[in-house]
Amino acid sequence: MSTLPPRPLAGGTVRGVRERIIKWLLAGCAIVSIATTIGIIASLAFETVDFFREASIVEFFTGTNWAPTYKPPGFGVLPLVGATLLITLIGALVATPVGLGIAIYLSEFAKRRVRKIVKPVLEVLAGIPTIVFGYFALRFLTPEVLQPLIPGTQIFNALSAGLVVGAMIVPQIASVSEDAMRAVPRSLREGAFAVGSTRRRVATRIVFPAALSGIAAAVILGLSRAIGETMIVTVASGLGANLSIDPREGMATITAYIVQVSLGDTPTGSIAFRTIFALGTTLFAMTLGLNILSHRIAKRFRERYE
Amino acid sequence: MSATQQSVRVHLPLARGRKAERSLRALLFHVALLLCLAIGILTLATLLIDVMTDGVPRLTKEFVTSLDSRFPAKAGILSSLIGTLWLMFLVAVISFPLGVGAAVYLEEFSQRNRFSSLIEVNISNLAGVPSIVYGLLGLAVFVRFMQLGRSVLAGALTLSLLILPVIIVAGREALRAVPPSIREGAYAVGATTWQTVRHQTLPAALPGILTGVILGLSRAIGETAPLITIGALTYLNFVPNTPMDRFSAMPLQIYNWVSRPQPEFAKVAAAGIVLLLLVLLAMNAIAIYLRNRFEQRW
Numbered sequence: 001m002s003t004l005p006p007r008p009l010a011g012g013t014v015r016g017v018r019e020r021i022i023k024w025l026l027a028g029c030a031i032v033s034i035a036t037t038i039g040i041i042a043s044l045a046f047e048t049v050d051f052f053r054e055a056s057i058v059e060f061f062t063g064t065n066w067a068p069t070y071k072p073p074g075f076g077v078l079p080l081v082g083a084t085l086l087i088t089l090i091g092a093l094v095a096t097p098v099g100l101g102i103a104i105y106l107s108e109f110a111k112r113r114v115r116k117i118v119k120p121v122l123e124v125l126a127g128i129p130t131i132v133f134g135y136f137a138l139r140f141l142t143p144e145v146l147q148p149l150i151p152g153t154q155i156f157n158a159l160s161a162g163l164v165v166g167a168m169i170v171p172q173i174a175s176v177s178e179d180a181m182r183a184v185p186r187s188l189r190e191g192a193f194a195v196g197s198t199r200r201r202v203a204t205r206i207v208f209p210a211a212l213s214g215i216a217a218a219v220i221l222g223l224s225r226a227i228g229e230t231m232i233v234t235v236a237s238g239l240g241a242n243l244s245i246d247p248r249e250g251m252a253t254i255t256a257y258i259v260q261v262s263l264g265d266t267p268t269g270s271i272a273f274r275t276i277f278a279l280g281t282t283l284f285a286m287t288l289g290l291n292i293l294s295h296r297i298a299k300r301f302r303e304r305y306e
Numbered sequence: 307m308s309a310t311q312q313s314v315r316v317h318l319p320l321a322r323g324r325k326a327e328r329s330l331r332a333l334l335f336h337v338a339l340l341l342c343l344a345i346g347i348l349t350l351a352t353l354l355i356d357v358m359t360d361g362v363p364r365l366t367k368e369f370v371t372s373l374d375s376r377f378p379a380k381a382g383i384l385s386s387l388i389g390t391l392w393l394m395f396l397v398a399v400i401s402f403p404l405g406v407g408a409a410v411y412l413e414e415f416s417q418r419n420r421f422s423s424l425i426e427v428n429i430s431n432l433a434g435v436p437s438i439v440y441g442l443l444g445l446a447v448f449v450r451f452m453q454l455g456r457s458v459l460a461g462a463l464t465l466s467l468l469i470l471p472v473i474i475v476a477g478r479e480a481l482r483a484v485p486p487s488i489r490e491g492a493y494a495v496g497a498t499t500w501q502t503v504r505h506q507t508l509p510a511a512l513p514g515i516l517t518g519v520i521l522g523l524s525r526a527i528g529e530t531a532p533l534i535t536i537g538a539l540t541y542l543n544f545v546p547n548t549p550m551d552r553f554s555a556m557p558l559q560i561y562n563w564v565s566r567p568q569p570e571f572a573k574v575a576a577a578g579i580v581l582l583l584l585v586l587l588a589m590n591a592i593a594i595y596l597r598n599r600f601e602q603r604w
Contacts, residue, residue, distance in 0.1 A: 015498060022500045023415050029407030030416075033428050033474070036467050040439060043446030101342025109339065118343060125350050127586065129528025131557045132357065132579050135564050139572050140356045167349045174346075200332050221434070228436025230531035231557075235564055255438050255531065262441075262535045268450070276535075280442040284435065291434040 044284060047277030054271050060278070066241040066257075068272045075275070077282065079243035083158060083251035087233055088226040090162025090247060091169060095226075096219055098166075099173030103215075106174070107181040108203040126171035134235030137164040142236070156238030156250025164232050169222040176221065180214025181207050213301035217294040224290035228283060230255040254279050357583075361576030369577055373543045374559065378570035383578050385542045386559035389458065390527055390585070392546060393555055396462030397469070397526050402519055405470050406508075409477025409515075414503050433471040440468045441535025449536050456537035459549040464532050469522035476518020480511040513600035520593040524586050530557040556582045 052060070055075040063076020102122070106115060137160045146160055147153045153160075184207050192202045208215070238250035239260040252260065258276045267273065372382025408425075416422040444464030454460040484507050492502040508515075533555055534540070540562040542554040556578060563575035 019498050019500050023411070026407045026411035026415060029404050030411045030425050032404055032467075033408065033425060033432060033470065036432060036443070036470070037428050039447055040435065040443045043443050044439075047446070098342045098345050101339050102346055105339040105343055109336075114343075118347070121347055121350055125346070127524065127528075127590070128353070129530070129557055129582065129586075131528070131530050131560050131564070132353070132583070135560065135572075135575055135579060136353045136356065138564060139360075139575075140352070170346055170349075198332065200335050204335075224434060228438065230436070230438045231561065235561065255436070258438055258442075259531065259534050262445075262537065263540065277442060277446075280439050284439050287434060287436055288431065291431060295430075 040284070044277055044281045047274045048281045051271070051274040051278040054274075055278075064243050068275045073271065077254075077279070079241040080252060080254045080257055080279065081282070082243055082245075083233075083237065083241075084227055084253040084255070086245060086247060086251070087158050087162040087165055087237065087253060088223055090159060091166035091226045092219070092223055094163055094166030095169045095173055095222055099170045099218075099222070100177055100215065102170070102174040103177035103181060104203050104208065107178050108199060108207060122171040122174055125167075126175075128168075130168065130229065130231040131235070133164050133168050134232045137161060137232060137236035150248060153248040154250050156236065156240075157248050158237050158251050159247035161233045161236035162247065164236060165226050165229050168229065168232065169225050172225060173218050173222045176218035177211070177215045180211040180218065183214065184210045213298050216301075217298035220290050220294035220297065224287045224294070227290070228255065228287050230259060234259045254283050357576050357579050360573050361578070361580035364573045364577035365580055369574075370581070373545070374541060374562075375543075378568055378574055381563070381571070381574050383556065383559060383581060385545045386554040386556045386578075387581075388545045389538075389542070389553040389558075390556045392458045392549070392553065393462050393465060394523060394527060396458065396549065397465050398519065398523060400462060401466040401469055401473055401522065404466070405473030405519070405522070406477050406515055408470075408474045409481060410503055410508065412474070413478050413481040414499060414507065429471045429474055433475070436531075437468055437529055438531040438535055440464055441532030443467070444532060444536045455550065456539075456552050457550045458546055458553045460536055461533055461538055461553065461555070462549070464536055465526040465529060468529065468532060469526045472522040472525060473518055476521065477511075477515050480514025480518065481507060483514060484510045513596055517593045517597045520589055520596070524589045524593075527555075527589075528557055528582070528586065530555075530561055533558050534561075556585075 055073075059075050060077050062078070063074060064078045065074030065076045066079045067074035102118070106118060110118065138155075141164060142153065142155060142157060142160045146157065147155075150159070188206055188210060189202050192206050197206075233253045234256040237253065237256065239252050239256055240250055241257065242249055242251035244251060258279055261272060261276045369382050370387065371384055372380060373385050374383075375381045412422060412425065441464060444460060444467075448454050448460035448463050449456055452460075454463075488506050488510060489502050492506045497505070538558055539552055539554050540558055542552070542559075546553040560575050560578040560582065563571045563578060
């Protein structure tokens, strides 16, 4: 926002008219963002409402048989949601300690030289396209690491997908948490050091709790990203819907199923086609809910030190 | 402003504690943290080494100039390379004016009212929407409603919407970095807001804006899910010639190769990945170069 007082727009002069036109053109660019949101909500809602005219809502949210192309079709979404949650959980279990560990080290312990190496590594990791991670999961992690170590691991499995999704969100958790920790004022650390505290205690007893709201927000954002992830889970965990908690099996997530339909010859306008919009709405609701939660937590529990 | 209210990097020699804590607990803690670092670095190293050992041998001139094929020895990346270049060009042309326009409006023209807060909340929410949902939006609006079909143009529009929040945020940061004195000087000699922006603020912020656009483009190029959803082809044996042609893109081609059962195609996929990473590396290098070369110090 401009901090200066608004400029008078020179009234009805030619220059004034031109100023107004330009201002409206630029406002139009900004309105594209609102149009995008409206577009997302409208296109999802339209087809989803159509979808629920044929499929029952109760079956959708509570059914365990996902077979939209069979006769009779099954529209229970639980296998897909279950797969999404299992993979996200595995990813979070891996990424949260690693990401927070990196963040604490960078923020409280690292010397300049170490930072200079680690920060670019994180940025590179964050910029790698997810299909590359998917290749890594399917062609390296599963055959070279998981299958030798864990008997019974299928070629498509949720564990591989979960681990790699975790690797993908580590940079995000690390950098957002580190920002939260660096925002804790120096005076708190100085006070602790002044009474003889060690760096370890300062990091764990002072800085970490003080930054907790930002850290929680970072983890929740990571969860949201993991839920929306498509290519890693499609490649590593496969396209077959499977209600199971055994991570050695392959199971299609919500996003993987959308990919499967989009790759196939499903005719537009058919019920199977509309399933991807119903699934998209579910996905959108989940990630939006998490994003809003993350924002609220960051705001409400943020400690104010000034 | 007291010293404690500046940047938080603690570099006081005394504030580190004079003696290193010498308990077992401290040692374990330190080891645990270093382990986390090692996991992060090791993952990246393993990934890159694995991809490069499989991919670099296969990355030949024939690979870059041939079309895809059912035979792994003959498969090449040409059509999806051209598709990616098309997308890069169109996305840049579409998202640059829209993103920079929105950033200029939000930073220079708007006042702090409900409308602008609404837009800001909107943009930060859009940044967190999964990319496949953008694909669904593109399918419904660009492919079907606007009748663009499964064309490069539809793909480019979808990707532009995807990276728009990135560009807007980067643009606003760049504009904010221009000190108010520049604008004040222009106003003092009677310039209007637009004249100030056009002749003073925007040129000053341009390197930062360009860096942001290039980073947004590198994100767009790596995206696969929205393109699959709007129906971009995964097997393509022709080169797209117009924006209305059907197309493929490099990440999509890689996905297709990864999914094929023959093990030789894994090496072809790895070669595609190496090429994609090289393209991204080049773009980021350009962004860093631009930032260093034209960075203004106020």
